[in-house]
Amino acid sequence: MKRALLWLLLVGSGGAWAQEDAFVEDAGTQEPSLLDQLDLAAGAPVTKAAPTPSPNLFVRAFQSLNPDLSVIIDGVAGYAERAPLRLSGDDPDLGGDATTPAAGFTLQELEFGFQGAVDPYFRADVFLTIPNLSGLEVEEAYVTSTSLPADLQVKVGIFRSALGRQNGQHLHTQSFTRRPLLNAAYLADDGLRSPGAQVSWLAPVPFFLQLNLEAFSVGPPEGLSQPTTFGGGKRTDLTYAAELKAFAPISDAFSVYGGLNFATGLSPGLDGHPELEGARSFLSGADLYVKYRPANQREGFFTLTWTTEYFLRTLGPYLDAGLYSQLVLQFARSWSVGVREDVLGLPASEIQPLTSKTSVMLTFTATEFARVRAHVEREFAHSPDVQDSMAAYLLLEISLGAHGAHAF
Amino acid sequence: MNRLLCLLTMLGAAGALADEPLAVVTTIETFADLARRVGGEKVRVESLSRGYQDPHFVDARPNLMVTLNRADLLIRVGLDLEIGWLPLLTQGARNEKIQPGQSGDLDASTLVEVLDVPQVKVSRAMGDVHPGGNPHYWLPPVNAVRIARGIAERLKQLRPGDAAYFDAQFQKFLAEVKQRAPAWEARAKPLAGLKVVTYHRSWIYVTRWLKIEEVGYVENKPGVAPSPVHLAELITLMQGQGVKKILVEEFFNHSIAETVANKAGAKVLSMPSDVGARPEIKSWFDLVEAVLTQLAR
Numbered sequence: 001m002k003r004a005l006l007w008l009l010l011v012g013s014g015g016a017w018a019q020e021d022a023f024v025e026d027a028g029t030q031e032p033s034l035l036d037q038l039d040l041a042a043g044a045p046v047t048k049a050a051p052t053p054s055p056n057l058f059v060r061a062f063q064s065l066n067p068d069l070s071v072i073i074d075g076v077a078g079y080a081e082r083a084p085l086r087l088s089g090d091d092p093d094l095g096g097d098a099t100t101p102a103a104g105f106t107l108q109e110l111e112f113g114f115q116g117a118v119d120p121y122f123r124a125d126v127f128l129t130i131p132n133l134s135g136l137e138v139e140e141a142y143v144t145s146t147s148l149p150a151d152l153q154v155k156v157g158i159f160r161s162a163l164g165r166q167n168g169q170h171l172h173t174q175s176f177t178r179r180p181l182l183n184a185a186y187l188a189d190d191g192l193r194s195p196g197a198q199v200s201w202l203a204p205v206p207f208f209l210q211l212n213l214e215a216f217s218v219g220p221p222e223g224l225s226q227p228t229t230f231g232g233g234k235r236t237d238l239t240y241a242a243e244l245k246a247f248a249p250i251s252d253a254f255s256v257y258g259g260l261n262f263a264t265g266l267s268p269g270l271d272g273h274p275e276l277e278g279a280r281s282f283l284s285g286a287d288l289y290v291k292y293r294p295a296n297q298r299e300g301f302f303t304l305t306w307t308t309e310y311f312l313r314t315l316g317p318y319l320d321a322g323l324y325s326q327l328v329l330q331f332a333r334s335w336s337v338g339v340r341e342d343v344l345g346l347p348a349s350e351i352q353p354l355t356s357k358t359s360v361m362l363t364f365t366a367t368e369f370a371r372v373r374a375h376v377e378r379e380f381a382h383s384p385d386v387q388d389s390m391a392a393y394l395l396l397e398i399s400l401g402a403h404g405a406h407a408f
Numbered sequence: 409m410n411r412l413l414c415l416l417t418m419l420g421a422a423g424a425l426a427d428e429p430l431a432v433v434t435t436i437e438t439f440a441d442l443a444r445r446v447g448g449e450k451v452r453v454e455s456l457s458r459g460y461q462d463p464h465f466v467d468a469r470p471n472l473m474v475t476l477n478r479a480d481l482l483i484r485v486g487l488d489l490e491i492g493w494l495p496l497l498t499q500g501a502r503n504e505k506i507q508p509g510q511s512g513d514l515d516a517s518t519l520v521e522v523l524d525v526p527q528v529k530v531s532r533a534m535g536d537v538h539p540g541g542n543p544h545y546w547l548p549p550v551n552a553v554r555i556a557r558g559i560a561e562r563l564k565q566l567r568p569g570d571a572a573y574f575d576a577q578f579q580k581f582l583a584e585v586k587q588r589a590p591a592w593e594a595r596a597k598p599l600a601g602l603k604v605v606t607y608h609r610s611w612i613y614v615t616r617w618l619k620i621e622e623v624g625y626v627e628n629k630p631g632v633a634p635s636p637v638h639l640a641e642l643i644t645l646m647q648g649q650g651v652k653k654i655l656v657e658e659f660f661n662h663s664i665a666e667t668v669a670n671k672a673g674a675k676v677l678s679m680p681s682d683v684g685a686r687p688e689i690k691s692w693f694d695l696v697e698a699v700l701t702q703l704a705r
Binding site: 206 | 493496504553633
């Protein structure tokens with residue numbers, strides 16, 4: 001009882017203090033000496049369980065069991081000499097066709113996020129998007145287990161596969177405002193993102209080593225004019241993927257993060273190639289992310305990252321591959337610059353001719369919640385029939401509401 | 409395969425052994441020092457961030473998930489200080505013991521009297537305001553004692569068999585703080601009434617302890633680069649009030665503060681804010697000494 005009274009007294013006096021200005025003007029004769037204060041602190045009751053309800057009425061009034069809500073807006077103005085050869089779902093779509101230029105404004109993507117704990121055993125994440133004002137899509141909606149034994153984690157729902165590095169990322173977490181060419185060419189227009197399940201295991205070794213096994217029901221693509229790796233057969237003809245990810249903290253500043261990736265499924269076919277319908281496709285590849293960021297980065301703001309990813313595809317009798325490689329440099333508090341080279345058809349095949357693209361970006365980060373991003377690219381078709389094309393985009397990206405942690 | 413199984417069994421068994429030290433993981437190095445003092449030989453402590461790093465912006469490097477995966481106790485600052493990186497790590501760690509609300513999760517902000525709790529609804533238009541209050545609370549002796557006491561209580565809860573040991577360790581720490589307190593008080597006396605400007609609003613716990621007056625801030629909104637208009641006003645304010653010192657955490661870029669100091673006829677004090685901010689600051693005691701020394705410059 002005495003303790004409770006003392007506690008109340010302490011809390012009460014704390015509240016009174018907090019309402020004063022930032023400092024105490026008069027040294028005051030009433031204030032106990034540091035020694036007495038230390039004795040008080042040493043004897044103060046300690047609550048047993050965290051989190052404790054805040055004694056502050058204002059904070060308590062805003063307690064809420066709603067999920068964290070966020071809205072991300074990517075508005076863009078752009079110009080392209082002709083429509084890109086392959087467009088990912090969340091790339092800016094200015095319209096236009098293979099021979100005429102296009103320009104104008106578009107809302108590249110509007111994303112709504114709902115995230116939170118379901119109960120002590122699950123958390124849930126839902127992301128709805130409207131790309132290029134073309135209708136509401138479920139980008140992801142999945143449940144993740146939080147308390148399985150043996151360092152296992154299970155994810156169920158519709159989600160982005162962890163295959164490679166860029167596929168798992170949302171538009172606003174990428175360094176560039178357009179996906180690499182291999183996303184649409186080897187995974188799908190929206191990447192490998194379908195209803196399915198994932199089991200992931202953190203290996204009991206002294207470093208980070210994670211194995212993911214995934215199965216998806218990939219739906220058929222909208223058209224068969226471009227080669228598509230997965231999505232053939234029936235809903236029960238699953239697409240399987242496996243990823244092994246390892247991380248090496250070389251020093252406090254220097255990190256190397258790499259993955260080996262493998263996936264197999266059935267091809268939905270390709271116009272003019274009836275033999276490909278239902279043919280088994282294999283995708284194997286590797287990704288590497290190297291980052292140099294001094295631990296006291298806020299002092300000089302310097303960060304340099306190099307990302308590269310490679311996919312080799314076997315589709316019926318055809319074998320081809322694609323890659324991208326990008327360097328991003330943060331050189332000031334608010335500025336970063338990057339360059340990326342995309343190559344498809346390395347080796348090339350009849351269904352995947354050599355195509356390449358060079359992109360340069362400049363990003364101004366006003367705050368954690370607002371960025372202006374410029375992107376200029378030149379696409380090379382390496383063919384006399386298709387003209388090379390220049391395109392430029394200026395994007396404003398706004399993040400409203402809850403702001404999730406940044407994945408490495 | 410046999411080897412792997414053997415390794416797995418060993419790891420499992422290690423967790424169950426009672427005399428194995430408790431694995432304590434902290435988000436900042438000051439908490440690691442306090443946990444080592446209170447836990448003594450019964451704990452093995454690791455900090456996720458370095459003292460020379462801005463604790464708001466730590467990379468969520470995957471190896472930190474491995475560290476958290478093997479933790480029995482996570483001690484964190486709370487009040488959203490680590491919101492930009494810690495949630496991903498605790499989710500990826502697959503360790504039920506340290507999830508929010510479990511006995512292996514200690515939010516140290518529940519142990520101290522939190523200042524700057526917003527009294528109006530916060531908005532991002534105010535900058536990066538922490539809705540739960542100001543999280544930079546670990547430096548003043550009263551708070552360090554409260555945190556150490558809270559760590560001791562939690563360790564007793566996790567290892568009831570070692571309760572007497574943790575109590576004794578805490579008393580040892582308290583005695584050392586009390587032994588050094590008179591000297592600190594003597595050093596604090598001439599600082600009372602000193603007028604300062606700070607870069608980020610992260611020194612209020614220290615300035616309240618030392619009765620230093622904070623006249624203004626280089627950042628007019630927390631976490632947002634200051635505008636030239638604000639800086640001009642700040643310089644005028646500093647000249648008017650005779651402010652001679654600007655406190656800046658060592659990990660922040662000093663160029664803006666230097667410019668303001670030059671124009672206002674003041675000097676920049678580069679302040680360590682965590683254990684490990686400099687190689688010679690190896691403990692919370694060193695940190696307090698270093699801060700008092702720096703403020704007296």
